[in-house]
Amino acid sequence: NNPPGNGDSTTARLRFCLIGFGDSSYLQYNFVAKKLHRRLCLLGANSACPLALANDQDELGPDQAFLPFAETVSALLTDTFSVRCACIGSCLDAPLPPLYRVDAIAAEKSTDSTHTTAANQVVVVVGADGPRLPPPETGYQLARIVANKRVTAEDHFQDTRLITLSPAPTSAESPSPTLWPPFQPGDVLQVLPSNSQSAVSSLLSTLSHLDPETRLRVSQSDPNFPPPPDLPPAGPTLRWLLTNYFDISCVPRRSFFETLRRIAMGIGDEVATTTEEDSSRLDMEIERLGEFVRDVDELAAYCNRPRRTVAETLRDFPLSASRIRLSRLFDLLRPIQPRSFSIASLGQSGCSSLDLLVAVVRYKSKLMSEPRLGLCSNYLASAGPGSVVTVRLQRGTLRVPPVDVPxxxxxxxxxxxxxxxxxxxxxxxxxxxxxxxxxxxxxxxxxxxxxxxxxxxxxxxxxxxxxxxxxxxxxxxxxxxxxxxxxxxxxxxxxxxxxxxxxxxxxxxxxxxxxxxxxxxxxxxxxxxxxxxxxxxx
Ligand SMILES: Cc1cc2nc3c(=O)[nH]c(=O)nc-3n(C[C@H](O)[C@H](O)[C@H](O)COP(=O)(O)OP(=O)(O)OC[C@H]3O[C@@H](n4cnc5c(N)ncnc54)[C@H](O)[C@@H]3O)c2cc1C
Known part of the structure; x- marks a missing residue:
């Protein structure tokens, strides 16, 4: 809180390097990093290198800004303190424990996830094989699709849906919510999508060494990382994880290749021996994975430009994929992130349904024969009336002026x-x-x-x-x-x-x-x- 220019001795002596991580599709992109940078400079600290702004929307994702930033910081540290810094990729071969411990708890088969009450209302049983539902304090709830109508002409290239949703109960015991909490214009509904059955089946065949139906217990192995709170308490199966939890349709980042390479090399894990022929093919896969880690242009050409997905990448590296253990899945794959949709209806005083206008993302990319499909918009487009989805109402960034302002x-x-x-x-x-x-x-x-x-x-x-x-x-x-x-x-x-x-x-x-x-x-x-x-x- 020092006035500008009057930095105390600590800030005046400070030399700093700063990188922010953000997504330029949001209006106040990297706001905190920009503000912090300005503030530190005002307080008299010296910026040792230009402010770096990593952007999810860059072709290479955050790496595009992060990698040059890391090189600069590494060189600065070496020059200033004569310390040798670990360069990117130099600690690739150190063994790391898995993020979580994953054990099979029983070879139970999946059970039905819905049942019908006397009132003929379909109730979703969360916690068995139902949808992913983060804890109540996160604000997530279930919603039922009431209507899902295409609003663009059938012969128009863009499929856009008007989707109407009403609140749904989470268990047979819980009272059925009938109204949405009040919302304002500009508020959004966040939707947690699931992967398509075809994508899941295809990945399960790549991971055919793992049993998809065994129930698993995911427990803490590092004191800093409590297990994810939104797994079914009865234990997820691999099929559940690939359907509801892991994002298998995103474009993999550099860290994915780094982790897959370590898995393929058996670093930190015991691995089964392979035949001589497989062993030389595995070596080639490991070499290729290493190229993607070291060379961002190779990485961009292989996966960012063609928009190759995680599932497709694993299919291209079958021997490496065959070494993935259940406990390593959490190191390798990221959880599905929610997508926001502006609410397209009035909800000032609470209402039983709300509308979303959803443009279905589907496009062609060079090199890939299959069309690229946006995860959430296609998930919503394929959800017929009666389907249950996990959602959360969120305040939007829109601040609506009073009604007497034109x-x-x-x-x-x-x-x-x-x-x-x-x-x-x-x-x-x-x-x-x-x-x-x-x-x-x-x-x-x-x-x-x-x-x-x-x-x-x-x-x-x-x-x-x-x-x-x-x-x-x-x-x-x-x-x-x-x-x-x-x-x-x-x-x-x-x-x-x-x-x-x-x-x-x-x-x-x-x-x-x-x-x-x-x-x-x-x-x-x-x-x-x-x-x-x-x-x-x-
Ligand atoms: C505040 C807010 C409000 C929003 N409101 C709405 C709304 O009302 N309606 C709506 O439809 N969407 C809305 N969106 C966008 C929505 O959240 C999703 O981003 C969108 O539906 C795509 O999600 P997806 O999961 O289907 O696609 P994803 O799986 O997330 O894939 C999308 C990615 O695909 C890539 N991509 C898409 N098209 C192409 C292309 N032609 N060529 C190359 N790459 C491409 C881009 O990298 C894009 O980031 C809103 C977003 C925000 C932040």
Whole structure:
């Protein structure tokens, strides 16, 4: 808390190197590292090397910034203190104990994970073979899919789903929650997906030396690492772990190859002897794995650019994979991370269902014959009505201004999702304390929406048209179609930023004269940058 420039003797003598780890798809990417760096400099400390910002979105993931940073720090330490530093990869062959102890507890076969109550309600039994459910204090709960409808035209390349979910009970004894806790526009639902059955079966055949149905006990082996809290108390099976816990569809990182190489070499583990032929093939696999650890360009060419998955990589290294012991799976594979989806419905006072607008991620990559599938969006797309998923309501980063502040909302594609609830809340419900009409006192809202074609991917079209009719003085929708046809009402290609420029006078009036605010939603960083540029021009 020293004032700027008045660093005490400790900070004034401090030379530091700083790296932050973040994901640039989030607005405040690497915020803490940037702030800490600024603060240390203000306090008089000396930054010995430029601030490094590791980014999950970089082609090589965090390694892209981390590896050069580690080299720099290593050189600085050697120069300054004349110490020899362990370079990346130099401690590859030291034995490390497994993160957890994993023992087979019984050769039980899996049991059914659902049963039907007298009220004909399907109840999910968590803890046996049901879905992964982190402890209650994490805020996770189960939800049932009520409806799952494709909202893009069947002949459109993009499959987008409107998915409606209601809360679901976690056991036959627990009371059935009927309402979601209240949520605000911009809040998100985090979904914990599972891997597809085909991906799991394929990986199980690669790991055919392990029994998929044996129940396992995962216990602590290092005092610093308590076992994961979200495994079934009765013990997971390998099939359960590969289905619900480990991310087998992500692109493996350098550490994966490092760990697999150690496993293949039998470092720290007893391994079965191999035939001479297998032994020389195994040596080739180990050599190749070592290349990926040492050479980031090789790694990028093999897995980052083609978006090769963990499961596909293990298939390419069958002899190394055949040496994986159950206890090493936790060293090798990462748990599945939740994905966020903006809630696309109104939930101010609690409601029995909520909507998500989910664009299904599916694309081709060079070298890989199979299409690449986003884990969570495909998981949701394939979950029919009645399916149960693990979710958690989270506060969004959107801070909605009071209703009397004019708003310009910019939401291309699925970026429009949070604005559906927001517009309804501003204009369709009673916002004040008294008994005035819905939307009384609310200022104007101008929404910019961009998509390809009005008949292919115009999300929530009927809602927008209805609201334009209901609240003509307060609500206006401006559309931009980037692939219009002659019969679609718009003749030439138009992007959201073109429409904003066209309606520049209206935007300027709302923002400058009306003291309005702008909210931009969606993942297109380029669109966001162009929009801010436009605002400055206006
Ligand atoms: C706050 C917030 C709100 C969100 N709201 C929504 C929403 O309302 N609706 C919605 O659909 N999504 C939303 N998302 C995105 C969502 O969380 C997921 O990231 C998205 O659904 C993809 O997840 P997945 O598991 O299907 O794909 P993953 O398995 O995570 O794969 C996605 C990765 O695939 C790669 N990829 C994707 N397409 C291509 C391509 N064409 N070429 C090369 N690589 C590619 C990218 O590296 C991307 O990171 C939101 C995200 C955040 C942070």
């Amino acid at each position: 708003l310009v909302l910019v939401g291309p594609g699925t970026g429009i999702a949070p604005f559906r609830g927001l517009v309804q809340q501003r204009h369709g419900v009673v916002n004040g304390q008294g008994d005035e009409a819905p939307g009384a006192g609310s200022a104007q809202t101008l929404v910019f929406f961009g998509c390809r074609h009005p008949e292919k991917d115009f999300y929530f079209q009927s809602d927008w048209l209805e609201w334009s009719r209901l609240w003509p003085d307060k609500f206006q929708l401006a559309t931009a179609f980037s692939r219009p046809t002659s019969d679609s009402g718009q003749q030439t290609k138009c992007y959201v930023q073109d429409r904003i420029r066209e309606l520049g006078a209206d935007v300027a009036k709302l923002l400058l004269l009306g003291g309005g605010a702008v909210i931009v939603a969606g993942s297109s960083g380029a669109m966001r940058a162009r929009f801010y540029q436009l605002c400055r021009l206006l």
